[in-house]
Amino acid sequence: MIEFIDVEKKYPNGMVALQHINLSIDDGEFVAVIGLSGAGKSTLIRCINRMHDISSGKLIVDEIEVAKLKGKEIRNFRRKIGMIFQSFNLVTRTSVIHNVLVSFVPELPFWRKVLGAYTKDQKRKALTALDQVGILDKAYERVDQLSGGQQQRVALARTLAQNPAIMLADEPVASLDPVTARQVMDDFKKINQRMKMTVIMNIHHVELALEYADRIIGIRKGEVVFDGSTKDVNQNV
Numbered sequence: 001m002i003e004f005i006d007v008e009k010k011y012p013n014g015m016v017a018l019q020h021i022n023l024s025i026d027d028g029e030f031v032a033v034i035g036l037s038g039a040g041k042s043t044l045i046r047c048i049n050r051m052h053d054i055s056s057g058k059l060i061v062d063e064i065e066v067a068k069l070k071g072k073e074i075r076n077f078r079r080k081i082g083m084i085f086q087s088f089n090l091v092t093r094t095s096v097i098h099n100v101l102v103s104f105v106p107e108l109p110f111w112r113k114v115l116g117a118y119t120k121d122q123k124r125k126a127l128t129a130l131d132q133v134g135i136l137d138k139a140y141e142r143v144d145q146l147s148g149g150q151q152q153r154v155a156l157a158r159t160l161a162q163n164p165a166i167m168l169a170d171e172p173v174a175s176l177d178p179v180t181a182r183q184v185m186d187d188f189k190k191i192n193q194r195m196k197m198t199v200i201m202n203i204h205h206v207e208l209a210l211e212y213a214d215r216i217i218g219i220r221k222g223e224v225v226f227d228g229s230t231k232d233v234n235q236n237v
């Protein structure tokens with residue numbers, strides 16, 4: 001469970017990007033965070049895995065007070081929380097499977113890192129993750145020869161291979177065409193429903209948010225202005 005208790009985030013330049021944030025997100029929810037550009041969506045999501053520190057209030061993720069984590073604890077904590085970005089952040093000029101395997105690098109002993117040698121179990125996990133997003137047949141192709149949607153699925157597979165409990169996504173379909181965007185949204189839905197993973201996604205396409213998410217959180221000028229189930233929204237429009 002994720003709990004924001006009166007959270008404020010102020011950037012060093014004085015910009016208050018979030019204030020009075022009180023939210024509680026249960027395990028297994030599919031939440032879409034919507035709002036105009038600059039509303040604070042990205043800041044909100046990035047506080048959850050501590051890419052950003054909050055300025056005041058409390059943020060609790062699975063009973064851990066995020067602000068209190070230190071050094072190695074932060075790294076272990078981040079491994080439980082997957083994050084997908086608008087840009088896929090892949091290693092170009094190499095294969096799809098290599099891009100998924102790099103997620104295991106922090107776990108490798110030094111000599112294996114030097115040799116780039118992954119264990120059989122890691123390879124199996126990587127292939128399973130590629131299968132889960134429907135691109136197993138592309139495993140040995142060069143990642144930069146895939147379409148945008150396929151590249152986003154590689155990024156998804158890389159995150160899934162870590163078996164996180166929570167999947168954060170910051171505008172994951174913003175740079176994709178409408179058809180491909182839906183395919184990637186279908187993958188998120190599958191991850192949420194079949195793998196019981198909590199999904200929290202920033203998305204400016206309101207129609208996609210209403211179609212795929214179970215809950216909508218609307219942000220405006222750093223504050224929550226709407227929070228309700230997608231069903232309720234659909235009944236009222």
Ligand code: ADP
Pocket residue numbers: 011012013015016017035036037038039040041042043044202
């Ligand atoms: P959104 O994701 O809804 O577009 P952001 O969370 O990126 O909004 O930004 C919220 C506000 O905080 C915006 O006014 C933005 O310009 C500002 N902001 C974001 N990142 C920083 C930063 N690193 N330093 C200062 N201001 C920032």
Ligand code: ADP
Pocket residue numbers: 042086170
């Ligand atoms: P994205 O939408 O992919 O998060 P942005 O263009 O909003 O990208 O922001 C890119 C980077 O610039 C982020 O690290 C963000 O924190 C930072 N940033 C955004 N707005 C500001 C701002 N007003 N001042 C300083 N940094 C900012």
